[in-house]
Amino acid sequence: MKNSYPNLLCLRCLLCLLIFPTLFVKLPDLFQIPRLDNAYTAFQAWKRAIQSDPMEFTSNRSGPDVRNYSGLGLLTDLALIHLNSNRFSGTIPESFNNLQLLYELDLDNNLFTGFFPSVILSLPSLKFLDLRFNQFEDSVPSALFDLKLDALFINDNKFRSSIPDNMGNSPVYVIVLANNVLDGSIPSSPLSENFGEIKTLEQLHVSHNKLYGNIPASICSLPRLLNFTYSNNYLVETCPLSQVSW
Numbered sequence: 001m002k003n004s005y006p007n008l009l010c011l012r013c014l015l016c017l018l019i020f021p022t023l024f025v026k027l028p029d030l031f032q033i034p035r036l037d038n039a040y041t042a043f044q045a046w047k048r049a050i051q052s053d054p055m056e057f058t059s060n061r062s063g064p065d066v067r068n069y070s071g072l073g074l075l076t077d078l079a080l081i082h083l084n085s086n087r088f089s090g091t092i093p094e095s096f097n098n099l100q101l102l103y104e105l106d107l108d109n110n111l112f113t114g115f116f117p118s119v120i121l122s123l124p125s126l127k128f129l130d131l132r133f134n135q136f137e138d139s140v141p142s143a144l145f146d147l148k149l150d151a152l153f154i155n156d157n158k159f160r161s162s163i164p165d166n167m168g169n170s171p172v173y174v175i176v177l178a179n180n181v182l183d184g185s186i187p188s189s190p191l192s193e194n195f196g197e198i199k200t201l202e203q204l205h206v207s208h209n210k211l212y213g214n215i216p217a218s219i220c221s222l223p224r225l226l227n228f229t230y231s232n233n234y235l236v237e238t239c240p241l242s243q244v245s246w
């Protein structure tokens, strides 16, 4: 991911310490008291939503002062959440919509289930979204491609809709949709007509789905595309893809 948020770097270092349970430190007074009410609410919702937590990261989160909690500090000021590889299950709590500054959400490699978490679509600052290797199912919401994301990883889930027609609206560098059950064709109209924002796209991975039809010529004309993988679908190559791999 491109590191285009230098003003958040310090916060990032600090929050990384807070997020890893083994590196628990008490929150400094940087986070003043009014924030703690929201954080408490968000925390309790999160605790209720997680149905399975084999490593018991959330088990002792009770009491009104979240600064005493171990593990991640879920505050309204939080800019990053990395919860990858914890075997968490359940769904994503609605209280995540408190996280107005969240720009990186990584839930990679857990056992989260259910529909695409719609609360994610209301996070105004989100740039990096990684939901890969979970059990999310049903459709990929079109609003996802209207977010100003830099990177989108939803591969290795059970999404089974078509790819929304507005994919071309997304300003991302990387889209990875591989290893789902997506069907329909790769949308072409937004790509060919106005090229949307997606001119930035460098990596597009859709392999191992059930996509069919022609690969739109507009994909081949994406000016920055370096790597497009689409094997294990029913796609027909109709334009020169010599510069990209499959």
Ligand SMILES: *[C@@H]1O[C@H](CO)[C@@H](O)[C@H](O)[C@H]1NC(C)=O
Residues within 6 Å of the ligand: 055, 056, 057, 060, 068, 070
């Ligand atoms: C809470 O649980 C974690 C993980 O089991 C443990 O490391 C930590 O010491 C506990 N914290 C408190 C305040 O009991």
Ligand SMILES: *[C@@H]1O[C@H](CO)[C@@H](O)[C@H](O)[C@H]1NC(C)=O
Residues within 6 Å of the ligand: 063, 064, 065, 068
């Ligand atoms: C937080 O922990 C400190 C030190 O263990 C304790 O003195 C304080 O009462 C706790 N605060 C709350 C609200 O539980």
Ligand SMILES: *[C@@H]1O[C@H](CO)[C@@H](O)[C@H](O)[C@H]1NC(C)=O
Residues within 6 Å of the ligand: 205, 227, 228, 229, 245
């Ligand atoms: C393209 O991406 C795929 C999937 O991430 C990767 O396995 C492959 O090595 C990449 N190819 C090139 C040329 O970078």
